[in-house]
Amino acid sequence: MHTYDCVIVGSGPAGLGCAFELLASNPSASILLLDQEKVSSGGLRNDCKMNFTWPIGFPIEYWEHDLSVEYLERVEAFLNPTIIPQTNLSTYQKRAKRIGVDLLMIRQSHLGTDGGLRLIKRLIEDLSKSGVEIALEEAFVGVDRQNKRCITSKREVGYDQLVVAPGRHGFDFLRKFMRDNDIDYTDNSIDVGVRVETRIEHYPIVKDYYDPKFIFPERTRTFCTNSGAAHVVQERYTAANGQHYYSVNGHAWSNEREPNGLVNFAILRSVEFTHPLASGQDYAENLAFLAMLTGGGHPIMQRIGDFRLGKRTTTEGLNGDLNDFVPSLPSCTPGDISLAMPAKFLRSIWKALKQLDTIVPGILHPGTILYYPEIKLYANKPVFMDGYFQASADIYLIGDGAGTSRGITGAWASGMRAADGIRRKKGW
Ligand SMILES: Cc1cc2nc3c(=O)[nH]c(=O)nc-3n(C[C@H](O)[C@H](O)[C@H](O)COP(=O)(O)OP(=O)(O)OC[C@H]3O[C@@H](n4cnc5c(N)ncnc54)[C@H](O)[C@@H]3O)c2cc1C
Numbered sequence: 001m002h003t004y005d006c007v008i009v010g011s012g013p014a015g016l017g018c019a020f021e022l023l024a025s026n027p028s029a030s031i032l033l034l035d036q037e038k039v040s041s042g043g044l045r046n047d048c049k050m051n052f053t054w055p056i057g058f059p060i061e062y063w064e065h066d067l068s069v070e071y072l073e074r075v076e077a078f079l080n081p082t083i084i085p086q087t088n089l090s091t092y093q094k095r096a097k098r099i100g101v102d103l104l105m106i107r108q109s110h111l112g113t114d115g116g117l118r119l120i121k122r123l124i125e126d127l128s129k130s131g132v133e134i135a136l137e138e139a140f141v142g143v144d145r146q147n148k149r150c151i152t153s154k155r156e157v158g159y160d161q162l163v164v165a166p167g168r169h170g171f172d173f174l175r176k177f178m179r180d181n182d183i184d185y186t187d188n189s190i191d192v193g194v195r196v197e198t199r200i201e202h203y204p205i206v207k208d209y210y211d212p213k214f215i216f217p218e219r220t221r222t223f224c225t226n227s228g229a230a231h232v233v234q235e236r237y238t239a240a241n242g243q244h245y246y247s248v249n250g251h252a253w254s255n256e257r258e259p260n261g262l263v264n265f266a267i268l269r270s271v272e273f274t275h276p277l278a279s280g281q282d283y284a285e286n287l288a289f290l291a292m293l294t295g296g297g298h299p300i301m302q303r304i305g306d307f308r309l310g311k312r313t314t315t316e317g318l319n320g321d322l323n324d325f326v327p328s329l330p331s332c333t334p335g336d337i338s339l340a341m342p343a344k345f346l347r348s349i350w351k352a353l354k355q356l357d358t359i360v361p362g363i364l365h366p367g368t369i370l371y372y373p374e375i376k377l378y379a380n381k382p383v384f385m386d387g388y389f390q391a392s393a394d395i396y397l398i399g400d401g402a403g404t405s406r407g408i409t410g411a412w413a414s415g416m417r418a419a420d421g422i423r424r425k426k427g428w
Contacts, residue, residue, distance in 0.1 A: 001149070001156055001157060001158055002157055002158065003148075003157070003158030003159065003160065004030045004031060004032045004133075004157060004158065004159055004160065005022075005026075005029040005030045005031065005160050005161065005426075006018075006022055006029060006030075006031050006032075006159065006160065006161040006162070006163060006422065007031075007032045007034065007150050007157060007159040007161075007162050007163070008031065008032070008033045008034065008163045008165065009034050009035075009140040009150075009162075009163065009164045009165060009166060010034070010035060010040075010164070010165035010166050010167060010170070010399065010401075011033055011034075011035040011039075011040040011120075011124065011134070011136070012040050012044060012165060012167045012399060012400075012411060013044055013399070013408045013409075013411040013412040013415065014165035014167075014398045014399025014400070014404075014405065014411040014412065014414050014415040015033060015035075015040075015163065015165040015398075015399070015415060016040075016044075016123055016127075016412065016415065017075070017078075017411065017412035017413065017414070017415025017416045017419070018163050018165070018396075018398065018415030018416065018418050018419045019031055019033055019127055019132055019415070020078065020123075020126075020127070021415065021416045021419030021420070021423075022419045022422060022423070022428075023127070023130050023131075023132065025419070025423040025428040026423070026426070026428035027130065027131075028131075029428070030131075030133075031127075031131075031132045031133065032132075032133045032135060032157060033127065033132055033133070033134050033135065034135045034138050034139075034140050034150075034152060035135070035136050035137075035138070036137065036138065036139035036140070036153070037136065037137065038136055038137055039117070039120060039136070040120050044116050044119065044120050044408060045113065045116050045117060045120060046113055046116065046233075046249070046251040047110070047112065047113055047116065047224070047226055047250070047251035047252055048110070048111040048112065048113065048115060048116030048119065048408065049108055049109065049110040049111075049210065049211055049224075049226075049408075050079070050081055050108065050109045050110075050111075050407075050408050050409050051106050051107070051108055051211075051407055051408075051409055052072055052075075052076050052081070052083070052106070052107040052108070052109070052409060053072075053104070053105070053106040053107050054068040054069060054072060055068065056104070056106050056213065056406075056407060056409075056410075057405055057406045057407025057408070057409050057410030057411075058405065058406070058409075058410045058413070059403060059404065059405070059406060059410075061381075062403075062404050062414075063410070063413075068413070071413035071416060071417065072409060072413065074413070074416060075409050075412045075413050075416070076409075078412075079412070081109030082109055083107050083108065083109055084108050084109060084110060084210050086105065086208060086209045087208045088208045089103065089105070089205075089208055089209060092205055092212075092359055092360065095358060095359040096214065096359050099355055099358055099359070100217060101214055101215065101216050101217075101355050101356075101359065102214070102215040103212060103213070103214055103359075104213040104214075104215060106211070106213055108210055108211055110210050110211075110252075110254075111254060112228070112229075112252055112253045112254025112255070112256075112257070113251050113252070113253050113254075114253050114254050114256065114257070115254040135152075135154075138152050138153055138154050139152060139153040140152055140164070140166075141153060142177065142180065143162065143177075143181065143395070144156075145181060145392065145393075145395070148160070148162075148394070150162060159394070160394065161394050161396070161422050161425075161426075162394060162395045162396070163395075163396045163398060163415070163418050163422075164177065164395065164396065164397050164398070164401075164402075165397075165398045165399035165401065165402070165411070165414075165415065166399070166401045167399055167400050167401050167411075168376070168377055168400045168401060169235075169237065169401075170401045171281065171377045171380055171401055172238065172239070172240050172281070173401075174380050174397065174401045174402060175187065175240070175281065175380055178380070178382060178391070178397075181392055181395070182392070183382050183383070183391045183392050183395075183397070184382070184383040185380055185381055185382045185383060186381045186383075187278075187279050187280050187281050187380050187381070188272055188273045188274070188277070188279075188280050189270060189271065189272040189273070189280050190270070190271060190280040190281070190283065190284045190375065190376065190377060191223075191268040191269065191270045191271075191375070191376040192268065192269060192271070192284065192287060192341070192345045192373065192374070192375055192376075193220075193223075193266055193267045193268035193269055193345065193349055193373075193374050194266070194267055194337065194341075194349060194370040194371060194372050194373075194374060195232055195248045195249070195250055195264055195265070195266050195370070195371040195372075195374045196264060196265055196266070196267060196353070196363070196368060196369070196370055196371075197232055197250075197262060197263070197264040197327060197328060197368070197369045197371065198262070198263060198264075198325075198362075198363060198365060198367070198368040198369070199261055199262060199263075199324075199325055199365075199367070200227055200259075200261055200262065200263045201362065202362035202363055202365045202368060203227075203263045203265075203360055203362065203363050204360070204362070205360050206225060206227040206263050210225065210227070211224065211225040211226075211265075212225060214352075214356060214359070216348075216351070216352040216355055216356075217348075217351075218269065218348040218351070218352075219269055219270040219271070219348075220267060220268065220269045220270075220348045220349060220351075220352045221267070221268060221352075222265050222266065222267055222356070223265065223266040223267070223268050224249070224250060224265060224266050225250075225263065225264070225265035226250045226251055226252035226263065226264050226265070227252060227259075227262070227263040227264075228252045228253065228254075228255055228257070228259045229252055229253035229254075229255075229257035229258060229259055229260055230250065230251070230252040230260065230262050230263055230264050230328070231250065231251060231252070231260075231262075231264070231328040231329070232248055232249070232250050232264050232327070232328050232329040232371055233248070233249050233250065233251060233329060234246040234247070234248050234249070234298075234299055234329060234331065234332070235247050235248075235249055237288075239285040239288070239289075240281065240282065240285065241285075243285075243289065245285065245288035245289060245291075245292050246288070246292065246298065246299050246373075247288065247299075247373055247374055247375045247376075248299050248329065248332075248371045248372070248373065248374045249266075249374065250264040250265065250266070260328070261325070262325065262328055264328070266374045267349050267352055267353065267356075268374065268376065269344070269345045269348045269349060269352075271344065271345075280377070281377055281380070284375045284377055287340070287341070287342070287373060287375065288373050288375055290340045291340045291341075291372055291373045293340075294333075294335055294336070294339050294340045295332065295333035295335055295340075296333050298331055298332050298333045299329075299332045299333070299371055299372060299373060300332060300333055300334075300335040300336070300337055300340060300371070300372050301313065301327055301329070301332040301333070301334055301335070301369050301370065301371045301372075302334065302335060302336060302337050302369070302370050302372075303317075303318070303323050303366060303367060303368070303369055304364055304365065304366055304367070304368040304369070304370065305322060305323070305366025305367065306336075307337065307338075307370060308364075308366070310338075311336070312334070312335050312336035313334040313335065313336075314334055315334050317334075318334050322365070322366045322367050323366070323367045324367050325367060327369050327371075329371065332371055337370055337372045340372060340373070341372055341373070376406075380401060380402060380403050381402075381403040382397050382402055382403075384397075386421060387417075387421075388417055388418055388420060388421020388422075388424075389402065389404055389414060389417060389418045389421070390418075390421055396418040396421065396422070398411070398414040398415055398417075398418045399411045399414055399415070402414075404417075
């Protein structure tokens with residue numbers, strides 16, 4: 001059985017950031033990078049917009065300002081992004097300030113889904129050329145800590161250091177992994193919201209700021225805006241009980257593709273649970289099941305005009321007259337979001353949408369669509385042994401799945417930080 005200096009699980013930005021950083025400190029390190037998919041399945045592949053300003057993507061409980069800035073500079077130096085200029089924002093800023101909303105100014109780049117795929121290909125080729133063994137379509141199943149062995153879907157391999165970065169899709173896997181390996185964790189906060197889709201003329205701010213970050217009262221915010229050739233998508237998740245559910249999301253192709261005139265973004269509200277609710281993940285999954293129930297096994301969509309009148313959107317009324325664009329995710333069921341979304345989330349999100357319409361008039365056009373549910377599970381928070389995300393002897397848990405990041409650049413930085421811990425430990 002072969003033993004590697006480091007086995008890395010997950011070829012998302014967290015795993016890649018770790019692999020490149022380890023190589024930089026020890027070019028002869030033997031590294032195995034595993035991914036259960038053919039190609040990295042997270043945000044590098046979907047839209048690939050990158051944020052280079054703290055705290056976007058950096059959970060503040062792990063990332064204080066100065067440390068984050070230091071890592072962000074290293075991430076930026078490595079990825080060498082083209083930052084998109086931002087213009088004409090002072091009017092929006094003034095309007096926002098007047099009603100208690102913040103418009104954060106974030107340095108961003110955008111590659112689009114096609115550009116992201118090209119980047120992943122190049123990064124994987126670079127790693128492979130530098131001697132990293134890449135094993136795609138091979139799942140990490142578990143670990144034998146006593147003998148320092150990783151069990152995969154194809155074999156067993158030895159590890160000196162193990163870095164696990166399975167992303168949000170690996171949330172449930174990671175929870176089981178932590179239980180099996182006596183790693184304490186908390187799982188008490190979630191983000192729940194809707195994805196908004198409208199014609200670009202109803203949200204023209206995106207011409208000046210690709211992904212505007214509005215922070216509203218009640219822990220509500222805009223998130224992940226896509227425009228150009230923009231589409232709403234659904235992601236399939238498997239819940240802890242084995243049932244499947246969908247969460248919506250969005251992406252855009254690069255500007256090489258023909259624009260479709262649409263824009264989409266999420267409005268999310270964060271909630272942190274206290275006693276006696278034990279698991280944010282279980283709660284969020286139950287919300288998703290309720291949405292699936294009312295949507296006949298699909299997410300729900302509702303036009304703003306219908307939502308305002310308190311009536312469901314129907315298949316017959318979905319298009320025509322004011323409803324003048326075809327939804328980019330037509331597999332969703334026209335329905336009534338208020339049947340499925342708890343009041344706490346619905347009230348904050350509706351209030352935020354009204355404030356947004358004051359800042360960027362037009363977003364509440366009757367034809368605008370709300371898709372539900374958009375759920376973000378970030379908060380499997382392991383109790384770490386050190387500041388490098390070591391959760392058990394020689395086992396590091398990083399990226400979105402472990403709650404150490406909320407975006408590409410944060411994930412990449414968390415990989416670098418784990419690599420820094422390994423480098424110090426090994427004297428590389
Ligand atoms: C549709 C979509 C669009 C997004 N758009 C953006 C964006 O534009 N900008 C942004 O900053 N963030 C975006 N995000 C969020 C972004 O994806 C994450 O913040 C980031 O990718 C997290 O990196 P990660 O390495 O932790 O996980 P991921 O990128 O999710 O990578 C985890 C990898 O681990 C693999 N894996 C999981 N379990 C196993 C296992 N048991 N064995 C082997 N491999 C496994 C998965 O296949 C996956 O490739 C988006 C997310 C989605 C889903």
